[in-house]
Amino acid sequence: MTQVQIEPGILQGTVSVPPSKSAAHRAIICAALARGISVIRPIALSNDIRATIDCMRKLGAVITQEGDTLTVDGTHIFTPKDVRLDCGESGSTLRFLVPVTAVGGVSAVFVGHGKLPERPIGVFTECLPAHGVVCETAGGLPLQISGQLHSGAYAVPGHISSQFITGLLLALPLLEGDSDIILTSPAQSVGYIDMTLDVLKEFGIVIEPTANGWHIPGGQCYQARSYTVEGDWSQAAFFLTAAALGGRITIDNLNPYSKQGDKACLDIYARFGADIQTDARGYITISHGTLKATTIDATDIPDMVPALAVTAACCEGTTIITGAARLRIKECDRLAAMRDGLSRLGADIRETDDGLVITGVPTLHGGLAEGYNDHRIVMALAMASVRCSGTITLTDGESINKSYPTFFDDMEKLGGKIHVIMG
Numbered sequence: 289m290t291q292v293q294i295e296p297g298i299l300q301g302t303v304s305v306p307p308s309k310s311a312a313h314r315a316i317i318c319a320a321l322a323r324g325i326s327v328i329r330p331i332a333l334s335n336d337i338r339a340t341i342d343c344m345r346k347l348g349a350v351i352t353q354e355g356d357t358l359t360v361d362g363t364h365i366f367t368p369k370d371v372r373l374d375c376g377e378s379g380s381t382l383r384f385l386v387p388v389t390a391v392g393g394v395s396a397v398f399v400g401h402g403k404l405p406e407r408p409i410g411v412f413t414e415c416l417p418a419h420g421v422v423c424e425t426a427g428g429l430p431l432q433i434s435g436q437l438h439s440g441a442y443a444v445p446g447h448i449s450s451q452f453i454t455g456l457l458l459a460l461p462l463l464e465g466d467s468d469i470i471l472t473s474p475a476q477s478v479g480y481i482d483m484t485l486d487v488l489k490e491f492g493i494v495i496e497p498t499a500n501g502w503h504i505p506g507g508q509c510y511q512a513r514s515y516t517v518e519g520d521w522s523q524a525a526f527f528l529t530a531a532a533l534g535g536r537i538t539i540d541n542l543n544p545y546s547k548q549g550d551k552a553c554l555d556i557y558a559r560f561g562a563d564i565q566t567d568a569r570g571y572i573t574i575s576h577g578t579l580k581a582t583t584i585d586a587t588d589i590p591d592m593v594p595a596l597a598v599t600a601a602c603c604e605g606t607t608i609i610t611g612a613a614r615l616r617i618k619e620c621d622r623l624a625a626m627r628d629g630l631s632r633l634g635a636d637i638r639e640t641d642d643g644l645v646i647t648g649v650p651t652l653h654g655g656l657a658e659g660y661n662d663h664r665i666v667m668a669l670a671m672a673s674v675r676c677s678g679t680i681t682l683t684d685g686e687s688i689n690k691s692y693p694t695f696f697d698d699m700e701k702l703g704g705k706i707h708v709i710m711g
Contacts, residue, residue: 292666292685292696294673295705296654298535303698305524305539306332307356308516308548309691313340313380314484315515317388317458318491319360320349324512326491329357331517343385344527346371347394362512366392371501375429376618377402377690382429383451386412386660387459390421390437398431402661403619405429411452415442439465439506446475448473448512449614454484461508476614478586479549486547490515518543521550522693524572525595526567526667528553530702531574532562532599533645533674537702538573553592556584560599570666579649581605586612593644597626601635602675603648613642619690620660628656659684663691671697 307330317340319326331337331353341351341358348367352359373389373396375381381400389396399405405428413423413431420438425431433579442456453469460467475481485495492511496503508707519541531537544551544566554572558564559582563575581603586593593612600607615622627639630646634653638644654676659666673680685708688695696706 289683290685291709293707293709294670295675295678295684296673296678297667297703297705298674299530299699299702299704300535300537301702302538302540303527304541304703305333305527306692306694308520309334309336310380310480310483310518310520310522311487311546312337313384314418314454314458314487315517316340316344316351316358316360316387317384317512318353318487318510318691319381319512319515320344320347320362320365321388321458321462322362322491322512324362324509326360326512327514327675328358328360328517330694331358332356334693335376335427336378336381338570339374339381343373343375346373347392351525353384355689362510366394368394370395372397372399372515375404377404378431379407379449380451382409383449384455384458386431386433387416387437387455390416390433390435391459391462394534395434395435396432397430398433400573407617408448411444411448415444416572416690422477437463439463439467441468443472445473446471450475450480453481457484457488457495457502457504460504461495461506463506465506467504467506468498469504469622470562471501476566477549478588478589479547479552482547482549516697517661518546521546521548521553522591525553525592526671527702528562528574529595529599529668530671530674532557532560532576532579533602533671534576535674536573536575538571542572544570549588550592553590553596556596557581557599558601576649579603579648581607581662584609586610586643590614591664594622594669595665597637597644597646598668598672600646601630601637601648601652601672603652604628606645606647608645609643610640611642612644619662620665622662625658625662625665626668629665630672633672633680634670649671654678654680657683659687661687667695668694673704
């Protein structure tokens with residue numbers, strides 16, 4: 289276990305955030321399903337992205353890396369017919385690849401680590417058997433599948449995770465017959481579904497929206513291409529928090545017109561009172577302002593809650609965050625983790641069933657906080673150092689490798705004073 293000590297101090301300067309992990313997952317899978325050679329760049333090899341690359345290799349794709357560029361050859365995809373797919377701690381890898389593997393008629397055992405074996409997969413074990421896929425599980429991972437996915441009507445809930453919908457959207461175009469995804473409850477995290485549709489379109493796949501879901505014409509072929517991965521708004525939020533709390537930070541590789549759902553956080557920082565500017569190049573600059581509480585519905589942006597909670601901890605008034613019940617089944621219970629961590633640092637915060645209630649204080653005092661082996665908890669609490677009077681010590685610093693291995697390096701470039709203590 290790695291502990292990280294962070295001294296109080298303002299962060300300022302210019303930073304490039306990693307390429308979007310969400311877009312990269314989708315592009316790698318689409319490229320591997322194309323019968324040809326695709327080039328994807330830039331790629332940051334976080335643990336989650338490594339898991340997707342390794343799984344696609346097991347399914348027959350040839351993937352090579354040079355610098356920040358991946359070359360993906362999908363010519364021999366689905367050639368192996370019996371595989372073991374280790375998804376690491378990546379929910380995206382697991383939920384995207386269960387139907388994708390089934391569409392290739394591949395027998396597979398899916399395994400994972402950390403909290404992933406406990407995260408829900410019932411959407412697939414309920415809907416896939418009616419379409420030709422045998423699912424064997426004791427309730428989580430390992431999950432064993434066999435058989436051949438068939439086209440047809442897929443009734444799925446939208447409120448559990450958009451990742452199940454993305455997995456079906458990736459797989460169903462490859463079947464001979466047409467299919468329909470029919471939502472039995474309203475979709476949440478709609479921005480992630482929009483991103484999936486955008487990436488699919490880039491690789492030549494046509495999806496037709498319907499009144500309650502999507503129609504997927506069968507018999508389609510993925511088209512190999514070059515794909516550029518844009519900057520990650522979900523990672524940018526940590527630096528937006530640091531700047532809002534004190535300082536001035538420019539992020540130079542974000543797409544202001546991105547379909548990433550987490551881009552919505554920019555409007556929330558503006559409501560908090562941060563000063564936000566976008567120049568002609570698309571650079572986003574955020575500066576400290578007089579911060580006031582706001583009300584946040586996190587239904588479509590649950591991953592933003594840790595960073596937004598740190599901001600709220602130092603706003604004047606009481607911020608209420610709702611719509612975040614799904615955070616209880618992520619890498620950890622993120623609502624409980626943020627309540628615990630910010631309380632230890634001096635915040636006035638309490639949990640509700642689906643969110644947090646945070647009454648701002650002028651200054652946090654620092655202290656020891658648990659990282660819960662969760663990358664987003666560690667990165668969010670690290671940014672609280674901007675408004676602490678004393679040093680923060682965080683456990684589980686190595687958890688950043690899941691999504692943003694260079695996070696502390698980038699924080700130091702902006703003036704952060706960080707000491708890593710290897711356990």
